[in-house]
Amino acid sequence: MAVNLKELSKKADRITAGHRMCAGCGAPIVAKWVLKALKTEDKAVIANATGCMEVSTCLYPYVAWKDSYIHSAFENAGATISGVETAYNSLKKQGKVKDNYKFITFGGDGGTYDIGLQSLSATMERGHDVVYVCYDNGAYMNTGIQRSSATPFGASTTTSPQGKAVPGKQQYRKDLTSVIAAHHIPYAAQTVASKWKDLYEKSEKAIYTKGPAFINVLTPCARGWRCDTQKELQVVDLAVETCFWPLYEIIDGKYILNYKPKKKLPITEWLKPQGRFKHLFKPGNEYMIDAIQKEVDKNWEELLKKCNL
Amino acid sequence: MAKRVSLSGNEAVATAMRQIEPDVVAAYPITPSTEVPQYFSQFVNNGQVKTEFIPVESEHSAMSACIGASAAGARVMTATSSNGLAYMWEPLYIAASLRRPIVMAAVNRALSGPINIHNDHSDSMGARDSGWLQIYSENVQEAYDNFIQAVRISENADVRLPVMVCYDGFITSHGIENMVLLEEEEVKKFVGEHKDDYFLLGDTPIALGTFDGNQYYFEHKRLQAQGMINAKKVILEIAAEYEKITGRKYNFFEKYKMDDAEIAIVVIGSSAGTSKVVVDELREKGIKAGLIKIRVFRPFPAPEIAEALKNVKALAVLDKTDSFATTGGPLFKEVRSAVYGIGDNKVVKSYIYGLGGRDVTVDSIKEVYAGLQEDLTAGKYEIYNYLGVRE
Amino acid sequence: MSDKNYYSTECKWQDTTPGGIIIDTGNACEFKTGDWRTTKPIWNSEKCKNCFLCWAFCPDMSIIVENEKIKGIDYDHCKGCGLCAAQCKFDAIQLVEE
Numbered sequence: 001m002a003v004n005l006k007e008l009s010k011k012a013d014r015i016t017a018g019h020r021m022c023a024g025c026g027a028p029i030v031a032k033w034v035l036k037a038l039k040t041e042d043k044a045v046i047a048n049a050t051g052c053m054e055v056s057t058c059l060y061p062y063v064a065w066k067d068s069y070i071h072s073a074f075e076n077a078g079a080t081i082s083g084v085e086t087a088y089n090s091l092k093k094q095g096k097v098k099d100n101y102k103f104i105t106f107g108g109d110g111g112t113y114d115i116g117l118q119s120l121s122a123t124m125e126r127g128h129d130v131v132y133v134c135y136d137n138g139a140y141m142n143t144g145i146q147r148s149s150a151t152p153f154g155a156s157t158t159t160s161p162q163g164k165a166v167p168g169k170q171q172y173r174k175d176l177t178s179v180i181a182a183h184h185i186p187y188a189a190q191t192v193a194s195k196w197k198d199l200y201e202k203s204e205k206a207i208y209t210k211g212p213a214f215i216n217v218l219t220p221c222a223r224g225w226r227c228d229t230q231k232e233l234q235v236v237d238l239a240v241e242t243c244f245w246p247l248y249e250i251i252d253g254k255y256i257l258n259y260k261p262k263k264k265l266p267i268t269e270w271l272k273p274q275g276r277f278k279h280l281f282k283p284g285n286e287y288m289i290d291a292i293q294k295e296v297d298k299n300w301e302e303l304l305k306k307c308n309l
Numbered sequence: 310m311a312k313r314v315s316l317s318g319n320e321a322v323a324t325a326m327r328q329i330e331p332d333v334v335a336a337y338p339i340t341p342s343t344e345v346p347q348y349f350s351q352f353v354n355n356g357q358v359k360t361e362f363i364p365v366e367s368e369h370s371a372m373s374a375c376i377g378a379s380a381a382g383a384r385v386m387t388a389t390s391s392n393g394l395a396y397m398w399e400p401l402y403i404a405a406s407l408r409r410p411i412v413m414a415a416v417n418r419a420l421s422g423p424i425n426i427h428n429d430h431s432d433s434m435g436a437r438d439s440g441w442l443q444i445y446s447e448n449v450q451e452a453y454d455n456f457i458q459a460v461r462i463s464e465n466a467d468v469r470l471p472v473m474v475c476y477d478g479f480i481t482s483h484g485i486e487n488m489v490l491l492e493e494e495e496v497k498k499f500v501g502e503h504k505d506d507y508f509l510l511g512d513t514p515i516a517l518g519t520f521d522g523n524q525y526y527f528e529h530k531r532l533q534a535q536g537m538i539n540a541k542k543v544i545l546e547i548a549a550e551y552e553k554i555t556g557r558k559y560n561f562f563e564k565y566k567m568d569d570a571e572i573a574i575v576v577i578g579s580s581a582g583t584s585k586v587v588v589d590e591l592r593e594k595g596i597k598a599g600l601i602k603i604r605v606f607r608p609f610p611a612p613e614i615a616e617a618l619k620n621v622k623a624l625a626v627l628d629k630t631d632s633f634a635t636t637g638g639p640l641f642k643e644v645r646s647a648v649y650g651i652g653d654n655k656v657v658k659s660y661i662y663g664l665g666g667r668d669v670t671v672d673s674i675k676e677v678y679a680g681l682q683e684d685l686t687a688g689k690y691e692i693y694n695y696l697g698v699r700e
Numbered sequence: 701m702s703d704k705n706y707y708s709t710e711c712k713w714q715d716t717t718p719g720g721i722i723i724d725t726g727n728a729c730e731f732k733t734g735d736w737r738t739t740k741p742i743w744n745s746e747k748c749k750n751c752f753l754c755w756a757f758c759p760d761m762s763i764i765v766e767n768e769k770i771k772g773i774d775y776d777h778c779k780g781c782g783l784c785a786a787q788c789k790f791d792a793i794q795l796v797e798e
Contacts (some may be wrong), residue, residue: 005752006768017761017777018728023736024781028759045381047507055520060720061518061707064728068509071518072376072403079370082363083335083377083385088510090332090361090383097382097510109718119373122366196756230786233757354751408719469718507723516722524709529720 003197011036011055012066014044017279018066020056024229026219026236027053030135031106032197034068034215037203043067044102045084049077049111052142053135075115078123078132081105085128102207103130109150110140113176122181124212131206133212134176135193137221145224149174150246153295154288155276157224164280172295179301180214181250187210187213189249192240192266194233196248205249218245226275235273242270245302248307255306267293311555312490318481319489320448320602321453322388322414322474323348327358328496329460331412332383332503335363335374337393338608340426341478342416345388368393372411374398379409380517382508383458386411390478391418398439403434404471405440406425406533407517410463410472413441414456415577417629418478419665420607427476427666430577431630434639436473442540443607445577446476447563449486451604454557458493460500467539477579479666495554537608545606551594561610563602564617566592570599571620572681576627577603580662580669584627587674598678603640611647623656627696629663637661637693656684662696673697729777733760737780737798743773746794754784754793 014035021028024071031053044067048054057064072080081103091097107116112134120132139157140146147160153172156162160169181188187209189202189278199217206213214270218239220232227235239245242265249259271277280288316324323345326334334344334353346362363378365371371387379385386686394415404411415433419425433443444459446452452474459472476482491499505618507515521529522631548559563581567573571586576584581602601617618624624657626645628638636642637659645657659675663669673696685689717723723767725784738764748770755763755770762774763784773784 003756005756006750008756009752009765009768013761014737015761016726016729017774018731018733019760020731020733021795023779024783025759028761029757032759032761043510043514047377058516058519058722059721060519060521060525062728063519063722065516066514066726068511068514069516069518069725070380070509071379072373072407075401076370076373076400079365079373080377080683081363082370083333083374083379084381084509086333086335086361086363087378087381087383087385090359091381091510093359094332099510101510118366119370125366126363135797194757230782233783270591290763302783406719408721507721513723514725516725517719519720519722521720525711525716525720528711528713529717529718532716532718535713536718 003201008036011040013035014038014066014156015057016064016066018062020059021052022117024222024232025052026137026221026232028134029193030199030217030219033199034104034133037207038102038139041100042102043099044104045070047071047077047081047084047103047105049107049116050074051104051108051111053108055142074111076093077105077107077111077116078119081130082123082126082128085130094219096145104207105130105176107132107134108140108141109134109136110225113149113174120180121183124180124214126187127211129211131136131215133215134215135217135219137219139224141221141224150176152282156279157276167279167285175299177214181186184253185212185214186252187249190245191214192218192236192245194236202249224276227273228240231273238265238268238270241265242296243265244270244296246300248303255303257303257307257309267296310492312492313410313487314490315485315487316449317418317483317485318449318452318476319483320343320348321449322456324490325453325456325496326386327352328493329457329498329500329598330358331360331386333361333363333378333385334387335371335378335385336376336387337365337371337389339368339390339393341418341482342388342390342393342414344482345414355487357464368396369400372397372404375411376400376404376407377409379411381408381510382505383504384693386413388416390416391432392421395420398436401436401441402440408469408533408536409471412456412459412463413471413473415473415475416478416482419474425665428480429629429664431664433473433475434630437607437639440470440537442470442472442537444474445603446474446481446579447579449481449603450488452481453488453490453553453627454555454559457496457499458547458551458559462540464503464545465543468536468543469483469697470536470540475533480579491555499554501550527609539551541610557624560602560612561605562617563604565600565602567599567601567617569597570621571597572623572678573599573601573621574625574674574677575603575626575640577606578629579641580627580629581673583669584674586671587678591678598662606640609643611643614644614647617650619651621655623685625658625660625677625681627660627677631661631664634651635693656681656690658684658690658692658694660694660696667697669697709751732776733779734776737778739780739782739783740781740798741773741778741793741795743770744792744794747790749790749792751789753787757783757787759783780784
């Protein structure tokens with residue numbers, strides 16, 4: 001199928017309107033494009049960790065997913081989908097299930113980087129033929145914007161608030177994409193909610209690569225980031241242009257950079273539009289911005305090396 | 310044809326699992342249940358069963374994977390003990406709430422801390438409000454028989470709740486006893502095909518695990534409670550069917566020399582065997598002693614217990630766990646509540662015994678019966694007691 | 701189970717679904733989120749070049765498409781987030797007060 005929007009508009013959405021996510025939420029955009037990569041004739045089972053997406057898309061008696069969907073708890077999306085996929089293998093072999101199914105799990109950074117890490121790690125290690133998509137908006141948004149290990153250094157969250165003594169989160173964020181790639185899975189990728197084509201193509205590769213696949217998607221949350229909703233997708237693009245969130249793939253262990261900005265923008269361009277970083281621009285906090293820039297530069301150089309660039 | 314063998318509890322249960330041949334088993338090792346997934350993975354890797362085995366990385370994931378597989382339409386089993394059961398506490402409740410007919414071998418072992426690998430009932434008793442059916446076994450034969458019946462009970466359309474089949478760690482799980490196995494075809498015929506009206510991989514897609522507002526949660530839970538209420542009838546029906554093919558009788562509990570018993574103990578598990586020896590001795594001396602061995606703890610057969618204890622003047626309820634409520638153990642509370650208002654002024658006392666695998670001796674049980682006789686003469690008694698602790 | 705009686709907040713426990721299972725998947729579209737709006741996007745068919753970026757990024761699947769052409773906005777569900785207007789390079793979507 002040609003990768004152009006007009007063609008793709010002929011494919012029915014597998015997530016419907018009527019979900020309860022905030023106006024302008026980035027998460028349903030991610031869900032929409034990941035599922036768009038499924039072939040029409042393939043059925044799917046969606047698993048979801050507890051979080052914004054889960055409570056908003058499956059609120060009794062309504063469900064926004066057209067495919068079968070399961071949510072069991074917060075930290076076990078990996079284990080839950082492992083059970084589903086294994087049952088599929090068993091029932092397919094017995095001839096009890098005839099259709100082809102794909103298994104896609106969605107988890108926020110909360111349910112993926114932190115409480116759900118063990119479950120995800122084991123799912124990847126056991127080699128289940130599933131896709132795990134992390135919609136990373138950098139905090140436990142559903143419970144009111146608490147810090148996660150995905151929250152950027154310096155961000156003000158409700159459990160790492162900018163205060164008189166401590167200016168926001170004091171730890172650098174975890175590089176989960178590399179951690180998961182180190183499980184030697186056939187496909188891992190980083191993408192963003194603001195580039196539909198990148199997200200779509202990576203989803204297609206992830207879904208149709210045999211074995212476990214992981215996609216980490218930088219997803220905007222205008223509430224948690226305290227930015228203008230209408231500008232949020234441009235803010236996400238700035239994450240890419242400042243090299244805070246590079247777009248890359250790891251295919252069978254090989255790092256491939258998908259996009260190198262012609263001009264790498266200073267990290268302040270990414271920080272400025274977001275209220276959660278406002279305090280970093282107060283006099284006396286320049287060292288924080290310097291530290292963030294240093295970290296971004298270091299990580300970018302390391303990534304370029306891994307990609308042989 | 311039934312086969313006479315000598316097996317340990319774990320081996321017998323693993324054999325039952327092999328004969329049932331579920332679609333998926335997801336399990337994590339923990340003493341003393343470890344052998345169940347060990348034996349079973351050998352069956353899988355020998356090609357003796359077509360079951361898919363998931364070597365999960367924790368018990369929480371074991372139960373989560375069981376929930377996922379069950380929701381997808383598979384017949385699912387697992388096994389655990391003690392802290393493993395504790396670790397799966399969260400998905401345990403979810404499995405029951407989502408009405409998943411999962412069968413689990415719960416090999417009873419003390420909960421930490423301090424860490425102790427020996428038998429007591431603190432693990433399964435800690436899960437008594439999870440919505441799981443709980444069926445206890447006295448010995449290897451019962452563990453095997455209960456496990457097979459559990460499949461039919463859990464999958465019954467009026468029940469659709471998970472079942473944990475409990476048996477004592479090391480005492481029953483590792484102790485080799487003589488028992489009778491069914492033929493594999495008999496087991497498969499008894500458990501039948503697994504059927505789901507609605508499952509993730511079915512023709513109608515479904516959503517399971519919704520967020521419930523306060524306008525809906527209570528009704529979903531009341532419906533769940535009905536499954537437990539319906540289970541009582543189903544348990545007896547399945548037992549009657551099982552008796553037809555094995556000749557072995559099962560009920561909510563076993564009454565041992567209870568017909569004219571004036572003093573009795575109520576007990577769960579292997580200690581019932583020890584206690585029966587004492588009952589026999591007392592009977593020889595002309596003392597009207599009896600014993601009730603609980604098999605089904607959840608759902609709790611309150612009216613039936615009350616009826617069985619109707620004419621008993623003094624009873625001691627033995628709990629192999631402490632609730633730390635300062636008022637007695639969990640089985641004691643259930644029994645006492647069941648006999649409330651029925652029969653005048655019974656002596657009903659609680660004994661906490663056997664914690665952390667403390668050996669239960671014939672002498673200590675004799676003490677309990679002697680105590681009951683004293684209480685009848687004295688007219689007053691201690692409700693909350695410990696048996697076998699050095700004090 | 702699927703006589704939709706289970707939707708009702710008056711539904712008795714005997715009639716509700718076991719474990720809260722939902723067998724009418726995709727029924728969220730029956731829930732109208734349009735009343736969340738405080739601003740409303742107005743689509744101008746004359747200025748529209750059918751680039752489809754508004755459709756691509758609408759988080760509520762509320763851009764109506766037919767035969768590879770934009771047809772309008774689903775006001776039953778549109779929450780007025782304005783991402784469509786932000787995407788449009790042709791001024792074909794204007795945000796107004798609801």
